[in-house]
Amino acid sequence: MTWTEALVVGAVDLGESDRIMRLLTAERGRISAVARRVRSSGKRWAGVLDVGNHVRLRFGRSRGSLASISEAEAVAAPRRARSDLERVALLAYGCELCAGLAPEDHEASKLWRLLHTWIALLEGPKTPRSASRAALEAKALTFAGLAPRLVHCARCGDLARDPLVFDPDSGGVVHQHCGAGRSILAEHAAVLEGLRRTPLADTVELELPAEVRNALPDFAEYHLGRGLKSRGLVAELGL
Ligand SMILES: [Zn+2]
Incomplete structure (x- = not known):
């Protein structure tokens, strides 16, 4: 074989x-x-x-x-991601997220490459932080066929303008008058959309506004139908 x-x-x-x-x-x-x-x-x-x-x-x-x-x-085999707590948490999170979103017994080359790149990034000189994590989440969701709507309202299709909410059930951001969910600024949704399109290696120096750090993990958990076990530690460490 x-x-x-x-x-x-x-x-x-x-x-x-x-x-x-x-x-x-x-x-x-x-x-x-x-x-x-x-x-x-x-x-x-x-x-x-x-x-x-x-x-x-x-x-x-x-x-x-x-x-x-x-x-x-x-x-x-990871070296830094076995000895440094922040990297240990991010390694566990990346594995859980990418594997959770991958189909069973079906081609998943983009998710495989994404996780491979994430693990390599965790061996780099700087610990990836919140923006890198969001980029990982946005890409993993996209490669799983679950790209969140971040530029246009997921309900009416018009340009996303404040006031907006984030609603996993609708597929991303929706105008406040189109649906219900957690408040999100159009500016922050645009940051997530930018990260979705930015190579992981270019995100390491960036931080994500605290208000928007939960949107994509919530979205992933909604689609997985369960919580991500490693999310708590990642959040506790402020990553
Ligand atoms: Zn709308």
Whole structure:
């Protein structure tokens, strides 16, 4: 069997010694596979399947509906994003967000590249902050086919002018008279739209106004139908 490249985005222990790995791949989106004896045999796979790693894998026989990983080697492993708390939080958040928005067993090359770029950014000299996080969110939503409407009212289609609200249910910003939601300034919606179109690497020096930091995570959680576990820590750290 051929090698599959993947980013490790999560893991859940299974039984005495196995672990179910959650992986993001370009060709098949989000997939799960069992790593057998990964906890008991220790050395063989030590550190290879850590969350955030870029790996190459081969799959062996399936166990029920789950493929099992027969071979794995690390292509790259985060270093700074394992030792610095802010980067640790942003790594977990990026993995959870991109994997959550990725389709299961279906092509997701743009989301794969986005997460790969995010992980590389977290190894850079400066810790990405709120504007980078918003750019990541806006791009991840866009690549998942859920681009938020930020320039025109999601209800009537006219140019978004104050007073505006942000309404995930409508698909983004709406005029106050067109719907209901949390207040947002047209100027701030325009900042989010700008970040959606800016390469991640160009966002590291930027900060996002505090009032608008929750709009896109709320939007993502609305579409995921659940909360993002790593969001709390990211918010606590002011990122
Ligand atoms: Zn409207």
